[in-house]
Amino acid sequence: MSMADDVTAHPEGEPTITEGVTPDRTWPLYEVFVRGKRGLNHVHVGSLHAPDDHMALHNARNLYTRRNEGVSIWVVRADAITASSPDEKDPFFSPSADKVYRHPTFYAIPEDVPHL
Amino acid sequence: MDRDEQELAEAFDATVAAEGRIEPRDWMPEGYRKTLIRQIAQHAHSEIIGMQPEGNWILRAPSLRRKAILLAKVQDEAGHGLYLYSATETLGVDRTELTEKLIDSRQKYSSIFNYPTLTFADIGVIGWLVDGAAICNQVPLCRSSYGPYARAMVRICKEESFHQRQGFELLMTLMAGTDAQREMVQDAVDRWWWPSLMMFGPADGDSPNTQQSMAWRIKRHTNDELRQRYVDMTVPQAAALGVTLPDPELRWNDERRAHDFGAIDWDEFTAVVKGAGPCNAQRLAHRRAAHEGGQWVRDAASAYAAKQQTRRQEGEVAA
Numbered sequence A: 001m002s003m004a005d006d007v008t009a010h011p012e013g014e015p016t017i018t019e020g021v022t023p024d025r026t027w028p029l030y031e032v033f034v035r036g037k038r039g040l041n042h043v044h045v046g047s048l049h050a051p052d053d054h055m056a057l058h059n060a061r062n063l064y065t066r067r068n069e070g071v072s073i074w075v076v077r078a079d080a081i082t083a084s085s086p087d088e089k090d091p092f093f094s095p096s097a098d099k100v101y102r103h104p105t106f107y108a109i110p111e112d113v114p115h116l
Numbered sequence B: 001m002d003r004d005e006q007e008l009a010e011a012f013d014a015t016v017a018a019e020g021r022i023e024p025r026d027w028m029p030e031g032y033r034k035t036l037i038r039q040i041a042q043h044a045h046s047e048i049i050g051m052q053p054e055g056n057w058i059l060r061a062p063s064l065r066r067k068a069i070l071l072a073k074v075q076d077e078a079g080h081g082l083y084l085y086s087a088t089e090t091l092g093v094d095r096t097e098l099t100e101k102l103i104d105s106r107q108k109y110s111s112i113f114n115y116p117t118l119t120f121a122d123i124g125v126i127g128w129l130v131d132g133a134a135i136c137n138q139v140p141l142c143r144s145s146y147g148p149y150a151r152a153m154v155r156i157c158k159e160e161s162f163h164q165r166q167g168f169e170l171l172m173t174l175m176a177g178t179d180a181q182r183e184m185v186q187d188a189v190d191r192w193w194w195p196s197l198m199m200f201g202p203a204d205g206d207s208p209n210t211q212q213s214m215a216w217r218i219k220r221h222t223n224d225e226l227r228q229r230y231v232d233m234t235v236p237q238a239a240a241l242g243v244t245l246p247d248p249e250l251r252w253n254d255e256r257r258a259h260d261f262g263a264i265d266w267d268e269f270t271a272v273v274k275g276a277g278p279c280n281a282q283r284l285a286h287r288r289a290a291h292e293g294g295q296w297v298r299d300a301a302s303a304y305a306a307k308q309q310t311r312r313q314e315g316e317v318a319a
Ligand SMILES: [Fe+2]
Pocket: B047, B076, B077, B080, B134, B156
């Protein structure tokens, strides 16, 4: 694909990478859907820009599932849907499990300190 | 306003009045859209610029534990910025354009991030006071009338609790240490308390947009209401920590069932908003350098995507 193919999706973008122009203006928008846990539907959580499906999925994992918020992600560009494969689940999601300090309950605060 | 638009406006008003949510494809008044873009973009920029004062201490954190926590926190702030840029894009603006406006000083960010982080105690105080003030501002925004903004705020608020508690715990640890460590905490509190109060924005009398924003239910409380709530929440926390909030006029008012507190230096606030704070120039220069220095990464990602695409197409032809 030449970058020019993106022009239809993003008519305001520049067709090629020229100096001073940030390519992510021409990167397509992906909508991100996360399955919170087995038994639940994928739910729309937001969007991001990425140069291709693969990077969209990777960035969606970093952006939307830093705390075990999901077991599966779909990124959808235009009429295409891409889901993370179940085989990838472990390496794809495990880094968040070992960072317990990202959760407020990791911090012992005395009972009598209010509103914290 | 023609008849159709009149009907659309009535439907919009009725939705807002009934505590319904406005969604991206709905009709909305132009002023509503513009106010949201300005407010959400300013909020997004604050999250992004807000990484700098704390990022300043990642390499100098005193232990691996503190370093990992600080990294996770700063990464969260990047995430908050991106959730919010994503919300603004539903209003028809482009994230890249917003970044350009930020680094060209055409859009603002919270003045709090124009103050320097001088010691590691500042990291604790930022978590406690600055994230604490942010929580106070943001919890009501989870009920903001614009759906994508409200949903981004729900996500953000869940993560902010970790930010505040790690800060408070850091300060408790320092307070249990040496006299020098306790002095370091008090010094940081003395420097951050007043700027934290300024995070709620101008006094109600000087905040002309508040009434319209509240009518549209973009905002749910006035600046002064939120500031009062914050003071009342923070006073007992300061007592538990054993620090003094640097305001001789701060005291409980039994009649008002709230704390009285001293006058804010609005001249300082205005000066910092206008660019004369201790770190304004540095923050923007750093943001610009990060954006421009990251250009090769974006170029490489685009080139890689284009190459993969070509390979796939060639593979299809061969097959
Ligand atoms: Fe944040």
